[in-house]
Amino acid sequence: MALFKQWAWLIMPHKFYGGGGSTTTTTTYNQDNPQQQALADVAQKKYDYYQANYVPLENQWMSNVSNMDSQANHDLATGMAANSLKQEAGAQTQTAGSTMQGGRMMQGNYLAGADALANAETRADMGTTNRMLQGEQGIVAMGQGQSTGAIEGLGSVAAQSVHGQNANMEHAFNQQQATQGIYGTGLGMAAAAGINKYGS
Amino acid sequence: MGGGGSNSVPSSVDMVASAKNADLINQQWADYQTRFQPQEANLVQQVNGAGGLQTTLLPQEQARATANVNNSFDSAAGQQTRDMARYGQSMNAEQQQQLATNTGLAKSASMANATNTTTQTDQDMKNSIMSGGLGAASGAV
Numbered sequence: 001m002a003l004f005k006q007w008a009w010l011i012m013p014h015k016f017y018g019g020g021g022s023t024t025t026t027t028t029y030n031q032d033n034p035q036q037q038a039l040a041d042v043a044q045k046k047y048d049y050y051q052a053n054y055v056p057l058e059n060q061w062m063s064n065v066s067n068m069d070s071q072a073n074h075d076l077a078t079g080m081a082a083n084s085l086k087q088e089a090g091a092q093t094q095t096a097g098s099t100m101q102g103g104r105m106m107q108g109n110y111l112a113g114a115d116a117l118a119n120a121e122t123r124a125d126m127g128t129t130n131r132m133l134q135g136e137q138g139i140v141a142m143g144q145g146q147s148t149g150a151i152e153g154l155g156s157v158a159a160q161s162v163h164g165q166n167a168n169m170e171h172a173f174n175q176q177q178a179t180q181g182i183y184g185t186g187l188g189m190a191a192a193a194g195i196n197k198y199g200s
Numbered sequence: 201m202g203g204g205g206s207n208s209v210p211s212s213v214d215m216v217a218s219a220k221n222a223d224l225i226n227q228q229w230a231d232y233q234t235r236f237q238p239q240e241a242n243l244v245q246q247v248n249g250a251g252g253l254q255t256t257l258l259p260q261e262q263a264r265a266t267a268n269v270n271n272s273f274d275s276a277a278g279q280q281t282r283d284m285a286r287y288g289q290s291m292n293a294e295q296q297q298q299l300a301t302n303t304g305l306a307k308s309a310s311m312a313n314a315t316n317t318t319t320q321t322d323q324d325m326k327n328s329i330m331s332g333g334l335g336a337a338s339g340a341v
Contacts, residue, residue, distance in 0.1 A: 032217035040217035044224055055235075062239060069257075074264065111306040114276035115313075121268040122314045126321045129257055133325055136243040137332070143236025 058142060065135035074128050081124035085117055247329050258322045265314040273307045 032040075067073070249256040284290065291299060 031215050036217035040220035040224075044220055047224055047227060051231075055231075059235070062235070078268065110276040110280045111273075111303060114272040115306060115310040117275075118265075118269040118272040118310050118314055119317070121272065122265040122317060123321075125264045125268065126261060126318060126325075129261060130321070130325055133243070133246070133329060136239060136246075137329060139236065139239045140243060143232055143240065 061135075061142075062139055065132060065139060068132035068135055069129055074125050077124040077128045078121040081120040082117055085120050243329070247326055253323045253326065254319070255322055255326050258319065261318045261322060262315060265318045266311065269307065269311045269314050273303060273310070277303065 246256050250258065
């Protein structure tokens with residue numbers, strides 16, 4: 001070790017020591033004017049504010065959008081569509097009573113009703129999926145610095161899916177009744193008489 | 201190594217605002233890549249992953265439509281049976297056969313309608329996204 005220390009100066013980096021001299025002044029030249037510096041500072045502060053306040057909301061929105069296509073949301077939309085359809089169609093007993101006057105025991109009404117319900121639920125399902133895709137488009141727009149646009153509410157989707165379905169159902173039923181009315185007149189008269197006598 | 205002298209040496213040129221702006225741009229890009237680009241990739245995959253005219257979401261939508269039709273007609277059949285029982289009525293074999301035929305025809309029509317509606321809506325959604333959402337997004341990049 002002692003031998004190494006003696007010869008170490010040959011392999012160690014050499015040190016050079018400056019000679020004398022009085023002062024060496026370093027000057028920093030800032031090439032930005034005060035306005036540019038202020039703008040840069042404000043831009044960074046705005047971005048920091050965005051990160052602190054808006055990013056959590058955006059992340060929450062992304063999470064909500066990814067959940068929009070869940071089975072629970074589909075069930076909710078189809079359930080609302082089915083309820084709205086049934087409410088618009090009225091009470092079942094009333095429909096039964098009025099139907100019996102015209103033909104077979106509500107056969108056309110049941111089938112047309114099932115078709116209308118399936119149609120409304122399918123449209124509600126597609127509306128729910130479409131809502132998720134709109135949300136994803138909104139995220140893309142958000143990422144591009146664009147506004148997200150309005151996303152339809154789930155209730156609106158369900159209402160739209162119901163719109164017109166009851167009218168379709170009644171139309172189909174009336175068509176069928178017109179065809180079957182001849183055959184069911186006897187039964188209809190008997191049923192109507194029974195209802196009038198014993199109450200519905 | 202310092203020599204003598206008392207010169208004023210410009211040791212650095214500081215561009216504070218430019219450096220800050222450059223840093224800000226990098227932050228924004230990193231944020232976009234981390235949070236938004238995966239979402240974009242997901243949307244592109246959903247819309248175009250299946251190729252052709254449909255989205256990748258179509259099979260599950262078709263399954264839901266099929267289930268809706270089956271459930272609706274099963275429910276209607278049950279309701280009809282209950283209502284007839286409430287009025288003290290029942291069907292003979294011939295009537296039951298006629299009802300089954302009518303129900304089958306109506307259900308088939310309803311199933312075809314639901315399937316066609318789902319397929320068409322899916323294509324419309326795909327076209328809408330490609331022409332509106334993603335088109336605008338790609339134009340902005």
